[in-house]
Amino acid sequence: MTTHTKRVLTDGMRKGVSYLLLTCLALVFLIPFFWMLSTAFKTPAQLYLDPPVWIPDPITLDNFIKGWDYVDFNRYVLNTLFITIVGTLGTVVTSALVAYGFARFPSRWNGPLFTIVLATLMLPSQVTLIPAYMMYSKLGFVDTYLPLLLPAWLGGGAFNIFLLRQFIRGIPRELDEAAEIDGCGTFKIFYKILLPAMKPVLTTVGVMALIGNWNDFMGPLIYLNSESKYTIAIGLQFFNQNFGTGKMNYLMAVSILTTLPLIILFFCAQRYFVQGITMSGIKG
């Protein structure tokens, strides 16, 4: 056998093993979702079967309706939508403005302050959690959405600032300068020149913020006390804790309904996820 043939064979083997490995792993990664689907269509009697049944017989759509109405999911979804939209908007707007400040305005404060921005990335949230809660409590903000929304509007997160600043630095300053000569002030430069060029990164930031807000559990857990203010995440746990025994079918049905928006979003915005990571250079 020539070395060439040997190489082709080993390459072929490696490719084959790769396909096998990837397919098995992909299945393992997706199986929980299939199980979620399967459980959501079951009648209560089919839940506790050993061995478990994958294809329910009979199939029922009951769980989607009854599960949804068991606790006030309509309200929870509205609450979550509100937090998500306001929070995401705040994140995108403020992180863009702050990143603009760091990227385009050299100053002796710029370097040190940006180092602080980076340092906060490494901060464990616990250190600020309790005193922040106490502060909000004194201000009467507990059981409102303010503690959840304020961080979004006050900077939008160190990582987003970092990401956007890197991106803005990649936009040639000549464009800024041309606009300045035309008489544009700093905000107009931002609005007319930089913002349009930043659309892809901004979408990435927006999508990531959207998902983060939708799935947020600990924040709402700590700050929201009234059931009427619950988000989907809290609602699911609330249902699970108080009514969950024997109602896995309801829980799974509702879970599918509340997770579906994320999955649809993912399919629509796939490239923005990957793009955001590639652009951020978190790689190094």
Added chain:
Amino acid sequence: MKTIMNKKTAANRESALAKRRTRSFFTYIMPWLIGFLGLTLFPMIFSLYLSFTDSSIGAASNFIGFENYINIFKIDPDFWKAVRNTLAYVAVFVPLSTVFNITIAMVLNQKLKGRGLYRVAFYIPSVCAGVAVTLLWGWIFNTDYGILNNFLSWFGIEGPSWLVDPKWSMWAIVIVNLWTQGNTIIIYLAGLQDIPVSLYESAQIDGATWWQKTRKITLPLLTPTIYFNVLLCLIGASQMFNQPYLLTKGLPGEETTYTYMMHAYNNAFRFGNNGYACALSWILLVAILCFTLVYQSTSKYWVNYSTES
């Protein structure tokens, strides 16, 4: 005379420009600055102060010096359990997930058909990572009716009580967290794709085997990505909250899934010992700080920053 005047006005113009820039700078970063001062710096200092008091919900707080810290280290039985559990989890999860992620990323990095589909399969769990899927996993881990134990029974293995048996509950959480590693896999994939193909080609010409290529090209050039992500992974792992809370309730009776975060949370929100919880948080902060400094100083030994960064 004229030249001196010109120089002076030029200098004035320059410093006026610098002043204007600084003013604009602060105008634009104002939201972050306010947020940092009000929601990060002030709470941090306040929390440090609280850690030296016996502040609790509903009662006045008194200054008690280092008593909290002494109690934490000497008297609190759950503290050491929380530390042990968190360290154990981190020591297992960080290396395991790093190897897992890099391996999958490397396999994905080949020119395979359907690569996009595989990427979707690996990424979706991390998009959906929330209460819903965590509870789903709780059901999968169910001792008698869960599909995991059912699957194991095909091989004649009697599956353990994943969430009840302390020997296995930590592993259950490790599995759930590995499942949501999709975004980190993509990060490593991006890092791999940054490595110039020409390096592999020349190695190929020199007759290098796959393992040699991996060891001498791939891994060294991936070290910046690894460095950053291991650090983030570690910090994230030390703050893990959702899974212990949702799957194993996170109560002090829990043997292996009682993490540091749960201990702090319990003290603050279940027992109402604010001062104590603040002391716990500061201990963690200092620990992470020390670790980061040590980690940073080792970086020069194994991280290769490429010249074209």
